[in-house]
Amino acid sequence: MKTKPILLSALGALVFGTAAQAEETITVVSWGGAYTKSQVEAYHKPWIAKTGNKIISEDYNGGLSEVKAQVEAGNVTWDIIDVELSDAVRGCDEGLLEEIDIVDIPAGADGTPAVEDFIDGAIRDCAVANIVWSTIFAYDTSETTGVEGLKDFYDLEKFPGKRGMRKAPKANLEMALIADGVPHDKVYEVLSTPEGIDQAFAKLDTIKDQVVWWEAGAQPPQLLADGEVVMTTAYNGRIFNAAIAEDKPFEVNWDGQILDFDLWVIPKGAPHKDAAMDFLKFSTATEQLAAQASYISYGPARRSSGPLVGLFNDGKTEMAPHMPTAEANLKTALVNDFEFWADNQDELNERFNAWLAN
Amino acid sequence: MSELPPYATTGERIWFYSFRVICGLILFFLIAPIVIVAPLSFNAEPYFSFTNGMLKLDADALSTRWYADILRNGMAAPDAVEGWWSDMWNNSQWVRAMKNSFFIGIFATLISTSLGTLAAVGLSRSEMPYRRVIMAVLISPMIVPLVIIGAGMFFFFSQVGLAYTYPGIILAHAVLGTPFVIITVTATLSGFDQSLVRAAQSMGADPVTTFFKVQMPLILPGVISGALFAFITSFDEVVVMLQMASAEQRTIPRQMFSGIREQISPTILAVATILVIISIALLATVEMLRRRSERLRGMSPS
């Protein structure tokens, strides 16, 4: 049993050149598509040029299952991973991630210490955020005009037609309550009571028959382009990409946007921990975060990067108004409460699935 | 019923022809979806339907761009002239997936065919103890839902450090392929005349010589078609891949799975067309072998 796998992996290495990696080759794992591309341009290439190290870029679909399996089996092959906030917190709680010392994080380009430079909540025990993204809703301006706010997403009389929504309770329940008139600062308070959950589901019920459910981030722009839906919730960067890079007449409505972080984490027992840490520090520096914003419309997690954000790489589109963190867009934003979701996601997922099946 | 008797009544005549039409429709249902991907994959537009131009066979409406896309997807510099081939060979996502599919498929087939053939030879001996139970265990990978197999192997392979590695996936696919080898080889052996073995032995051949000189040539067609079944099983497998493979080990079906889930484009149809051609080739080989085997064993071809 023992020799065969070794022999085979040796063969695999021969054919595909997977072994014989230099010591300073790190594996960076992220979400793929336009998002990974923006990281390759803004982080990977300059880091490789600066240090002479190499990077293997891998895609994954989020979640902790692979990290958990690797750490628990003591067979960690990933060095640094781009994760969602709730996973970063949960992974840290369960001891799957290396702790990151705050003093290791460099100050901003203007000299502001990291603790103050990063947006609140962007630095956690085991994770450092690179971007702020948000769940918004969008529509095709050639078909739909006069949308005012989240209320209209639920108004089937004024805007008849199908709606696209992510097949998960997260963000949908919050947006349903906002559309139902719950003030932003009360959303999670209301959602913590059984009546509040009922209220959110009751609101969802009003459009349930008209919903097309999506699962991958690439689907909503496709649904809009194919005319399968009139409006859809989506990740803001994907709609930006379709609108600016692919010239689609899509518009984002920022009312009730749900803000979230993406963060770098290093799994416990990462094979090239030091190099990964170096990459983490390099990529979350002021210039790098600002540079990424010229490839995709996600907001940098450092305040000091804000003024550096300029034009999109097409050379003409001003990025600032497309950022979830833009002043005007933040007014109606809600920050995702990871603590609430860590506590309630099992129950709400079950209830959501049961609701879907009925 | 193969031919209409001359004394058939009008009702019987109507039934005879309508029955054939029904059967024709069912066979059409079986084949049409497989055939339809081929013309659709030449659509110049990024849609899954026939455009007016295509129906008129307008040259502008047809294009091989999706086939080019198969190669170009993931390449560092798809428009460069210099180093195009090595770029394509090393970086193109679909080419990488194809290399993975063949690498994993071939090694998995070798393992399942060698172990499966030995076992089938043992199982078809009348003296085999606990034959029925053991056979049931050996066939079970074909029966147990793949999600459960994938989950069980995932935990076990994580413990021994094989999850997310080539050897891990090869072993997993070897398990999935063995039932097919056993079924085809035992079927071939069931028509095998055991007196040939005794004849060989009485003339002084040792068991190894007997196996390779007498048994093997006769069951070889069964072994090869079993191997092809095992190969196509691995080549088509995606559920275990989803749970146990990292991005590095992506195979064609795995790549198609995320393609269909995330961003459906005619590139998938182009890949599907190529796969259909591969299946036709495999099927033709198996059919040829089956007939050859029946001829060898003196059975009338059927």
Place this chain on the structure above:
Amino acid sequence: MAVTASQDMSAGQGTAAGSLTAADGTPLKQRLAQALFRSRMRAFMLVCPLLAFILCVFAIPILIFMSRGFYDNTYERFMPDSAAVLQKWDGGSEPSEEMFAVVAADLVKARSHPDKPVGKVATRVNRELSGTRSLITGTARKAKKMEAPFKDAMIKANKKWADLDTWQALKVAATTLTPAYYAAALDMQYTATGEFKAQDELRQIYVKLFLRTLEISLVVTLATLVLGYPVAYLLSTLPNRISNLLLILVLLPFWTSILVRTTAWIAVLQGQGVLNDLAVFIGFVSDDDRMSLIYNKTGTLIAMTHILLPFMILPLYSVMKTVPPSFVRAAKSLGATNWTAFWRVYFPQTIPGIGAGGLLVFILAIGYYITPALVGGQDGVMISNFIDNHMRSTLNWSLAAALGGVLLIFVLFLYWLYDRIVGIDNMKLG
């Protein structure tokens, strides 16, 4: 192996009169038994490598995975003292000061543990009662500074510690050998007092999913039978030359990747797809009101029927080949109508084929994953999709094991039935 049947009384030293002996004098019966044993061993040795391989890489891993469905030591491993105390508690009375003290002490220990297991314990308890995750991680942070009386200190840290619910959830989580996951897989709740009660109606889903899985499998089996029977019959009655050609049409889908076939169905059935275009073209439906044939149960049913149809046709065909046509002719000559001849004479003889094909299709359908995942939408997904969901996104591996266990028991029962009725030896491919 020369055996002489010796009747020589004097040669048979020590053997009873009249028995047969081999050349070396051992009784023939014994020699035969030895020879038989050796050939049995030889046959077994041939099977042995594969059997060992299957057991190691397949059977045992699945059994280990299944054990997660009723064995979960997350709590007991990291908080052993409070687990023992909670086991002694009756689950209904007011929690004692001792219980508060020991939980607080365990939380302190768990927090200083290098593996940081507090999060794992919190996740475990949270499965029994939503909201206890932050309760436990939050209290663990404060536990070090707590002093007796611990009851007041803990309730001060978080008032949820005063609720009986919290303690009952702890007690259930502290049980290592637990029926809680299997109960959850059947939409029930295992309570601290050792009873089972129905899950909150709004969260009930798994029983419904199992029933839907059965329903889809049954419909697919019936559909393949209805479609497969005529084709198999036609194939068995046509001359060999033609039937072989048509058989290839049946075998080609069998050899084509499932993903290719699923993709093909998406292209055919989707809103802007071939079938809808055709229907609009001939005026069957209007352009604004296209049929939704995919990403729902209809899509799952159509695609699965197509994919599994060859598994029905092939066994039916091989049985029908063996039915002599003279029987039907005899029935007709004795005055039976066409229908009677078919129904009373021909059909009963094809029942073994129906059994073989039907069971095989049903077994394969019940564990189906890929097609429902890709074209199932929301009402076309099956239990396998939920097992995968718990494996890869919610990470509730124990619930995945319990759901898998229920499914596996069902599949194995059908497999046993198949072996009884058809016999595994008779399984054929192409």
